[in-house]
Amino acid sequence: MTDDPKSRILVRALDEGFSVAGVAAAAMGEREQRRLEEFVSQGQHGEMTWMADKLDRRRSPKDLWPEVRSVLVLGTNYGPEDDPMDLLDRPELANISCYARNRDYHDLIKKRLKRVARWMAESFDCEVKVFVDTAPVMEKPLAALAGIGWQGKHSNLVSRDFGSWLFLGEIYTTLELVPDAVEGDHCGGCRRCLDICPTDAFPTPYTLDARRCISYLTIEHKGPIPVEFREAMGNRIYGCDDCLAVCPWNKFAVPTQESAFLPRDGVRGATLRDYLVLDDAGFRSLFTASPVKRIGRSRFMRNVLIASGNSRDAELAEPIAGLLEDEDATVRGAAVWALRRLAPETAAACRQRLRSAESDPQVLEEWDR
Template identity: 55%
Template sequence: MENAAPDRTALLAELKARASALGFDAFGVARADSRPDLPEKLAHALAAGWHADMDWMAETEERRGDPRRLWAEARSVILLGINYGPETDPMALLAERDAGIISAYARNRDYHDIIKGRLKELAGLLARRAGAEVKVFVDTAPLMEKPLAEAAGLGWQGKHTVLVSRDFGSWLFLGAILTSADLPPDRPHAESCGTCTRCLDICPTKAFPAPFQLDARKCLAYYSVEHKGQIPQEFRVPMGNRIYGCDDCLAVCPWNKFASASREARLRSRPELERPALADLVQLDDAAFRSLFAGSPVKRIGHARFIRNVLIGIGNSANPDYIPLVRRRLGDPSPLVRGAAIWALRRLDPEGADALRQESLARENEAAVRAEWDGRV
């Protein structure tokens, strides 16, 4: 009978085989109570303000620090990973100033959609075989997948705080299954960064206060994806042509060389998102934006924030051919877009911007946009 108590070794072997067939590249098990250190570490990060304005992290602090607070019946956590390693070096695109850089994880379908269905199928198998309760999570619940994945032996949290795998470098999507079943845990993975500091040294905004610590208030990935306001002045030039996310600290990880020698990534980026032209992107209206990024995580930031990012990239391009396109965005309905357009125009055509300043200020009611004209941001 399917609900009879199975041999745990045989059950794990069946689950691993099914996980591989579903497209998962990494599989490990940790006890739900395997990381008693997390509440203290999380409290320290929140007290330091490293979560920036991601208030949901503080609001879910108690549940986030312990899977058993999230679900009292949890005894084991199955962690799974999918390799999404890019086919080309993301850092090479930094020199292509007319192309917008979209983070490698966002060049395909939304990973939440990719993983969740597969997790549910695997969790269903576990529930049938073990007669256990199960819950699946993909990044949207207050569950700290990376330290749990470390406990489950998938890899270790590198100095850039991202999970590093011996087989796939820094390129793993993670998903988790919490279960009431008592499964034999895997051995935790030891931290293996050694003396390497490449990920810390490459960061253009020095977002790491110390190894293994990340301050979102200085992180370009945070500002281009999570931040709802205007990009702070001091981060605009460092942003370069990164229009969604930042892969620098991941891309320089030396463990990535083993990822290139391992099984090919099962997820392929959409060609049109590998090096999209800034000139095309800045002209997208809301409908075209939604169409281009249908099924992509980029769609979640919305049209205005995306065009904000594109305009920052254009402002860093030093290409005067963009001036007419930027000027069209000065009258955009979104103050966020108007403000970014002013900054881009001031970078590309200071004299032209000065000529438009008084006329534009006369009809501008938003204080933040007026501040952009006055250079007070």
């Protein structure tokens, strides 16, 4: 075996279960820093206040940790078995983004990162820090600098070997490692990811306005879904895979072999009706250790109700009507919207009785819309 630290580290990373590994220098290009600053200055980060709060630490690895010399970027394949776009033709089904259909990837990846990092520290007498999406790290630009892929026009990472389906994690280290060759942009004239977006969330290629993104709206946004985006949500109740799924480079992708990323029981084939009857305990039980649990039952139910209103299934009117008196105002408001779309007469019959007892202005606005 070679004594070269980089070669040994890359082999160890693959042995731990990572799908791909590369090394980047602990520096960020001016273009990437400028894109980040414009994203925040134009308010395109929406309610993700941590983007602005930690902007000074996010610009470059050395801003986060001055001692870092190299960044090991590791990717884990989560390629789906089927085309995620197929679910859009089944409005009665609850459409959850591929990455969130089972266990939270942060847990699995961080454990692997820690094992690799611990081995690095012991083998090469270096310092290390590990990150998985929860720290101010520009992981997609770093992955491109490490040769793992390139940032497509949708701003997400694209890989020659894994298409759109890579979870990323990073190990910052004080070791001086030779960086891998930067992966060039292979999007060419293609703009499928831009054109497929149902809410026009890409003002220009390589620029995302999160405030218009269905992933942001269903996960990060805390209030009622803005009216202009509700129909466009379709049956997407947690995240959106459209811009990822249509990428031509997915023809080289392979389905994940990680059991933790395969759809769990209660998600595979789940209908909107299945979820409309969930109370808080049922929600927490079903989505234990899932990313979905992070948004809480109220935000989740808001999304399910919007999808139900888009379903054209009048038989959902009964469970929707039961949510008109939910303890959460955002859920009540979404229930009003959904019921008025599916069963206007039922909604009218409920209006007088419930409106007089309603105190939240947002729900009253839904009744009067």
